[in-house]
Amino acid sequence: MERRMIGNKEKFAIEYCFHNEEHSTELSLFVENKNILAFTMYGKETTTCWDLDELVKWLRDFIDNMKEDPYPVEICEQYGAIKDDIAREKDFEDDDEFDKYYDMLDAWCFRHRWHPASAGGILADVYFQQVGECVELSWNNKYMEDYVEYKYIIGGVSIPKEEFVNVVIEFINDYADKWFKKTSC
Amino acid sequence: MAATHNSGIGHGSIGSPQENIEEMAYIDKVETNENKEKKPPVYKPIRKHDPEHSFKNASVNPIKSKEEGQHLLDTGIMHGKQIYNVTEDGKIVKFQPDNTPENGYHAYEVSSLRDIPSKVLKELFNRGRISKVQYNKFRKGHK
Numbered sequence: 001m002e003r004r005m006i007g008n009k010e011k012f013a014i015e016y017c018f019h020n021e022e023h024s025t026e027l028s029l030f031v032e033n034k035n036i037l038a039f040t041m042y043g044k045e046t047t048t049c050w051d052l053d054e055l056v057k058w059l060r061d062f063i064d065n066m067k068e069d070p071y072p073v074e075i076c077e078q079y080g081a082i083k084d085d086i087a088r089e090k091d092f093e094d095d096d097e098f099d100k101y102y103d104m105l106d107a108w109c110f111r112h113r114w115h116p117a118s119a120g121g122i123l124a125d126v127y128f129q130q131v132g133e134c135v136e137l138s139w140n141n142k143y144m145e146d147y148v149e150y151k152y153i154i155g156g157v158s159i160p161k162e163e164f165v166n167v168v169i170e171f172i173n174d175y176a177d178k179w180f181k182k183t184s185c
Numbered sequence: 186m187a188a189t190h191n192s193g194i195g196h197g198s199i200g201s202p203q204e205n206i207e208e209m210a211y212i213d214k215v216e217t218n219e220n221k222e223k224k225p226p227v228y229k230p231i232r233k234h235d236p237e238h239s240f241k242n243a244s245v246n247p248i249k250s251k252e253e254g255q256h257l258l259d260t261g262i263m264h265g266k267q268i269y270n271v272t273e274d275g276k277i278v279k280f281q282p283d284n285t286p287e288n289g290y291h292a293y294e295v296s297s298l299r300d301i302p303s304k305v306l307k308e309l310f311n312r313g314r315i316s317k318v319q320y321n322k323f324r325k326g327h328k
Contacts (some may be wrong), residue, residue: 049242088325116300
């Protein structure tokens with residue numbers, strides 16, 4: 001069970017460790033020296049440790065389809081997670097207008113939020129978005145499980161795109177070597 | 186040297202940007218398979234999601250008995266591979282197939298309401314499992 005770090009924790013890094021016995025991978029995502037996946041559950045501080053196959057496939061799709069894709073509503077904030085938080089306060093008199101608006105936000109979130117790929121593990125709600133030559137990572141853990149206390153509730157950072165892609169691809173390749181080689185994925 | 190994009194990982198997984206297309210294709214496949222081969226879904230809770238077990242990395246399963254679990258599974262709303270329903274105390278649970286010969290499904294509480302597909306929420310509302318107030322709150326991602 002060798003622990004490995006890719007990247008620079010002060011800027012952007014992924015630290016992980018494969019656990020053979022349960023097909024699980026312990027994962028930390030560092031920005032500015034903070035592991036934004038850290039949480040406390042049953043009194044113990046820990047990080048995500050789960051079968052990450054779905055999550056890694058989501059990251060693969062995000063990288064492959066990455067392009068400028070602005071948040072669909074004009075909000076005077078920098079980061080996607082914070083914009084999404086504010087945009088979801090809106091109410092409508094008309095039910096069809098309500099559904100159309102939230103369908104639009106959900107469609108954007110499916111392209112930029114990794115949480116639907118958590119597969120039953122505990123995972124911070126992180127958004128990924130290319131903005132120019134950077135990738136913005138932002139998080140919003142305000143509306144998560146009652147029994148989990150996330151260390152970082154809401155925030156965001158901007159990382160040079162090349163640095164982000166190199167770190168994530170190296171992690172994906174190592175993960176695929178470890179867990180996907182024997183399957184036809 | 187920069188890393189390459191050659192991981193050999195397939196595309197279009199659950200939660201991916203291509204989710205709807207993939208899931209619609211999957212529903213066709215599941216329905217066909219179910220008619221010809223698959224046994225009816227069976228509720229099979231797993232230890233990892235058991236709150237008594239206190240596994241520190243798993244979403245908790247709030248279902249209290251096998252009977253309740255089987256009923257929720259039988260009356261749930263299928264979306265792709267998953268089945269969703271609401272417990273008596275208003276918690277939305279997701280059933281995941283275990284891909285076993287007996288067609289077992291395990292369950293856990295949906296940790297972020299923003300993860301629930303809008304079609305599922307609409308169907309839960311249409312079937313009277315959630316109120317209009319809950320529907321609007323859940324669509325916003327609020328508890």
